[in-house]
Amino acid sequence: MTHTPAFDWRPFLLRWSGEWSDSLPDAGTRNEKDEAARQARWLGFPPAAEARIAAMEERLGRRMPPTYREFLKVSDGWQHAGGFVRLLAGATDARWHNNESGLADMFEEYLDEDAEPAERQDADIWRRGLQLEVESDSTYVLLDPEDVGEDGEWAVYTWASWRAESPARYANFVEFMQDMYREFHSLRARRADGEPEFANETTRGLDARVESARLEALRGDWEQAEHTLDEAKGYSRPRAAGLGDQIRRLLGQTYMVYFEGVVTDPLYAPEMLPALVVEHAAHSYRDDSTLMFHLRGADDDVVSLARTTLEQVRNGTYRYTATGPFGGAVERARELARWGDTDRAWRTLLDALPVWQPLGPDHLAPLGWVADPLLGPLLTPERGRELLSTPRGGQGGEAPTRPVGLDPDGLAWLAHPDAHDNLTSYRFVLVEDVKPEHLPGRLADANEAALDDPMTCDEARRRMRGGQGEFSSYDDKALVAVGRAGARWSFAFDSAPAHFNPQRFVSPAAAASGGTRAVVVWSGLRTWRGEPFFHLSVGRNGVEEYAFTYADGETRRTGPIAPALDPDRFFGSQEEAIEVERSLLEAVTGEFGVHLPRHAITQGRLHTFTTRSWTRPPGDGETYAVISMNWGDAP
Template identity: 40%
Template structure:
């Protein structure tokens, strides 16, 4: 990590997103950090705690002795004058949270931790000298009591800072080069997915989601659902009131692909005390969703078949296949296999035939291997 240019970009984006709320000094200098620590100050801190600091954190301090607004919930990080052992500075964290630490080494990450945060929203950042990689980097952790979860582990201090930076982007959505870069990566991931590289696209989209790009969530949900990993990327996230982009519920990608699937999953959800994704979404107060679901239910009650499998040519081929081989999964798969060359996206962001999964007969024919087979094929405008 070249700390200065990266931290300078972070500072500039933060100032622009904060507007009048920005600290006057930060707004004037456009720098969330402070003056660099002298080598002597770092050495003195190491002598005081009795251990040499890991390389990345050491270089960070030599770039800025402290930091403001690390993510959205850490308002000030410690500097060379007051970093210290967590057990000495804030021992109650180890007392209250140690049982959640999965650690087979002597002590826990909390009892060994070096506290590097000073002011935060009921949370801490710390480094663990008991977990060191081949390059000498210590594992890093964040822990916030209101999350009611074990400490979150990162491979290094750099990885922790990158996560905090992504959190800032996810919540503030600052305009600028970083955002533009991720927009371009998401578009390339869309093209890669249509070209058959589902795994590569998924990896990029997962990172883009961390930065709060809603389009990445819409695209990735299709890949995750189609390969059978709804628990890894819940459909409910698409319907959360804090997420739904303007116009998404009226988009054919939702009305013709995701909504039929939500109804199909609801019909299969028979466990007592467990709500379907559709039920959980309907517990919200989105009037557009309520109207949409009500209209869909009315069409079903009127004897209509409101779902289609895709674009007209593909839909016709799949309907014929289901009518002829609906009870024969292998025969139905052969027809789906042959028909897939005629599949086309309904919209620009449509990258997977999610609507197929709304039909139990088709779902039975689509084994995990067959689903991956379909996603590995170039399709749409990438054929």
């Protein structure tokens, strides 16, 4: 058996008792026990002698766990353990619960034959546990004699009907009492009118640590700051939740993050509201009552700003702005992200972060950008840690080591099984010395030669389906995302192409290459629809220069193919399709010096447009079908 260092109960219980007494109004109405405790500044009882504890153990048939035993030697019971247990048992009142509450039956109703052992324990503890609460508000406290640590400590379980949660577990009686002390602080911190200010040595110490944590966070030591703020949050200290939530949000954590105390402050609302609103918009389904609940107490201007921001987030028009040099970096980063260069966009933000200034003492980092449709996708947990580790706001510190970018070089990432939800078929056009915004003029019909607003692939496809009422079995217009594919190249990428028909396929390479070069790739080497295939074509000055198509186990070629791209180098070998695909993509990368931005294509938002059909019209005797749909009649 291991031995845990002894806990000094007396100073802890004296501090608790004194703070409880001081938190009560002098003229309040109290029962005799509470008034006596207030005047004595002691919530406990006389110590239990060893003989009294031994008699208890003989009655119960078990030796009590060490920390509960030592507690009884200081106080034989306790009043007001937290906010909902009015009296905690001493040596005489502790008794076996024996499912007196019926909770074992209730928990067992929800079990099935596949229930985990931990789920069964939720039911069993109500039969074997030692009941400690004597008076409470529908709250149960049990010591579990079967959940014993190496130090001999019994776990404590608590459950309250009005909390509707699984039982809370504490490793020992000390942890339970410390949490009840935090609960007492948390409830007293939210004092009602007429109650004395809740200020004492504990609160003053916690508030000083919160301020130190703020400065630590600005210096880049966010992990220690987060730990300190979380501890202070457990006591409901002002500022702790609002500061800690800023750290959590930049780490990608959104659950129970509300920026309490700062989001309703007009000084901080422009930065905090977008981060709160974008998460609400993603899960609200137009019911905004939850958002308004978290803005309770805000003035009319903040509520109006929240509604405006919510509307902008929902329709994709929200744009994050900042002042000073950092604001200029935001604009440059947005332009880079707009065309898919998300790694450089992120570096642009990080390089300017040391000159960023907080709006006030409760602002730890720029935050509103997470709601920007172009900048928000830049955030990953790794990047959030990098941002938080960067000194800012006038504080010194060591800059973090820059991690590797999210975008690998070249094209070979497309052959990775995990790329873009296990992408098995895709097609793209690369055009040299042409800006992305000019690609529609080369690849689209005149009436469709315009870029849509940046959006994800899924958003673009939903919009296209919503506006398309007729579908043809011969027409193959591609919905493509566009961006930069290197220093001199632009791309148009289709992540969900139609079925490849080698007899009717028409490469857009020639049309796209007027006055320059264009490269077309269509890969289906790992497709689940039909036989594997791969197409490559290269156009120059409006003419297809060379091409090959591998399909149905055969290769058809035209023109003098560059040696590095000769299909005989890749097909006919015993390599698996994924290796053949990777080798082909590496060869295209080497021949043209191009790459595609993985993060922007798979996670970001890019401009899109619809190309001309990639298949020729039907010839004489060829049949096709046209399907018309009225989306307005859909439920």
